[in-house]
Amino acid sequence: MKRVIKIIINSLFVGGFYSCGAPSSQEAATLPIYGERHYDVQLQDTVYHQIADFSFVNQDSSVVTPATFEDKIYVADFFFTSCPTICPVMKKEMLRVYEEFKDNEQVAILSHTIDPEYDTVGLLHDYAQRLGVDSDTWHFVTGDKDKIFDIGLKSYMVTAMEDEEAPGGLIHSGAFILVDKQRRIRGTYDGTVAEQVDVLINDIRRLLQKEERMASS
Amino acid sequence: MKLCVLVSICCFLSGCDGGKFQNSATQNLSRADKLHYEQYMIQGQQLYATHCSNCHQPDGTGLGQLIPPLFQSDYMLSDQSRTFCVIKYGLNQEIVVNGEVYNQPMPANEQLTNIEIAQIATYIYNSWGHEQGYIPVKKVAEEINKCQ
Numbered sequence: 001m002k003r004v005i006k007i008i009i010n011s012l013f014v015g016g017f018y019s020c021g022a023p024s025s026q027e028a029a030t031l032p033i034y035g036e037r038h039y040d041v042q043l044q045d046t047v048y049h050q051i052a053d054f055s056f057v058n059q060d061s062s063v064v065t066p067a068t069f070e071d072k073i074y075v076a077d078f079f080f081t082s083c084p085t086i087c088p089v090m091k092k093e094m095l096r097v098y099e100e101f102k103d104n105e106q107v108a109i110l111s112h113t114i115d116p117e118y119d120t121v122g123l124l125h126d127y128a129q130r131l132g133v134d135s136d137t138w139h140f141v142t143g144d145k146d147k148i149f150d151i152g153l154k155s156y157m158v159t160a161m162e163d164e165e166a167p168g169g170l171i172h173s174g175a176f177i178l179v180d181k182q183r184r185i186r187g188t189y190d191g192t193v194a195e196q197v198d199v200l201i202n203d204i205r206r207l208l209q210k211e212e213r214m215a216s217s
Numbered sequence: 218m219k220l221c222v223l224v225s226i227c228c229f230l231s232g233c234d235g236g237k238f239q240n241s242a243t244q245n246l247s248r249a250d251k252l253h254y255e256q257y258m259i260q261g262q263q264l265y266a267t268h269c270s271n272c273h274q275p276d277g278t279g280l281g282q283l284i285p286p287l288f289q290s291d292y293m294l295s296d297q298s299r300t301f302c303v304i305k306y307g308l309n310q311e312i313v314v315n316g317e318v319y320n321q322p323m324p325a326n327e328q329l330t331n332i333e334i335a336q337i338a339t340y341i342y343n344s345w346g347h348e349q350g351y352i353p354v355k356k357v358a359e360e361i362n363k364c365q
Contacts, residue, residue: 084324088272088280095281130282167324 030210031178031203034185035157051155051183056112056141056148059124064110064139066183073207074108075200076177077191078152078160080115081127084167086174090191091131094138094176100201102137106208109138114149114160114170116142156185176200180207240343242350254339254351261340264333268326269341277345283321285314288345297338297349301357302364304334331357 035049051066058064075097079087094109101107113119119127124140142148152160152172160172178187178200186207189200236251238258246254266275269287273279277288287293292314293300307325311318329337335354342349 082322085271088274088284091283092274092280127283132281 031186031207034188048182048184051179051185052151054143054147054151054155056143057121058135058139058141059121059128060135061121062135064141068139069108069110069179069183071181072106072108073178073180073186073204073211074110075204076110076112076156076179077175078112078114078148078156078158078172080113080168080170080172081119081123082115082168083170086192090174090176093191093194093197095131095133096197097176097201097204098133098138101204102134104208106211107137107204111138111140112148112152112160113140113142114145114152114172115168116145116148158188178203178207181211238343240348240350242343242348246351250351250353253353257336257339257351258343260333261336261338262344264329264337265340268329269337272323277341282317282319285312285317285319287341289347290314293341294347294349297342297352297356298360298363300338300341301334301360304337305329305361306364331361334361 033048037046037048039045040047053066055063055065075094077090077094079090081087094111098109113124119142121142124142128135128138128140149160152158156175156177158173158175158177160170162169163171174190174192176189176191176197177185178189180186187200187203189196189203191197236255238255239251243251243254272284273287274284277286277290279286279288285292292312303323304326306327308323311320313319332354335352335357338357339352341347342352
């Protein structure tokens with residue numbers, strides 16, 4: 001009898017959560033736009049937080065700028081190759097994102113090293129190759145350290161800094177940041193948690209559908 | 218009531234004999250060592266999750282050609298003593314695992330005690346189909362002094 005009551009209570013709870021948690025079809029189609037925004041009087045439109053201009057070099061010595069991601073949505077993260085803590089998990093999870101969208105020209109991945117002194121172009125090339133990924137989809141970039149830390153903090157709004165106490169001497173968040181074709185942040189996900197990365201993969205699909213609908217209308 | 222207690226004691230004892238971690242290599246252990254082995258497996262699993270699985274992954278498969286697998290790894294399975302040393306002092310040289318060359322440095326874990334290394338070793342040598350049996354702390358203590 002107790003068991004029956006328990007089951008009833010459980011199902012009530014689950015049912016309750018579902019009805020609250022399930023987004024309506026309208027919500028499902030729209031991802032939030034993150035960051036500060038303001039109304040521009042001259043443009044007569046809302047101006048959203050955007051990823052600032054950047055110029056880095058990828059594993060093939062090619063220059064990577066926002067133009068590289070023109071007409072693409074992309075996922076950004078921060079890591080370093082000698083990282084002894086969360087990076088391998090992040091890369092394993094990002095590899096799932098890569099496998100899912102590697103044949104889709106509208107999706108790209110941008111991984112910034114936060115240890116550019118050690119992570120040279122040659123090392124990143126070797127790293128990407130050993131991971132078995134293609135530079136058309138997944139850019140591993142290096143560049144000026146201050147500029148990398150700066151764009152992390154101000155544009156992507158994630159932590160990336162030096163810390164002698166931390167293993168490997170650097171701390172950084174394990175976040176994956178989803179950026180749309182207008183360089184706006186549409187989601188952040190914990191790249192060390194498989195369930196969060198499942199949500200990211202689903203959100204990329206939603207964003208792609210949305211873009212398609214906008215293009216056709 | 219007495220019968221009930223007796224039955225549950227019997228169940229408990231037989232439960233230890235046929236514990237979920239037992240394999241062909243642990244069949245002939247004494248009852249006490251079987252218990253130790255079970256404890257090592259449980260502790261080892263937790264230590265592995267904390268210190269090893271970020272890189273080597275929870276299922277021991279590693280990461281591409283960057284981080285070598287522990288799952289059915291000829292490098293690991295062929296030499297337990299070397300594994301104790303690698304866990305404690307890390308690795309900074311090229312190695313070949315199952316025919317693949319790996320050259321990422323592995324960080325040292327000098328804070329780990331001999332018992333913790335024995336628990337991790339017992340776990341990785343008896344998971345994912347490996348059956349190398351109980352690795353007592355005494356063995357680790359003897360071998361760890363010989364690390365280069």
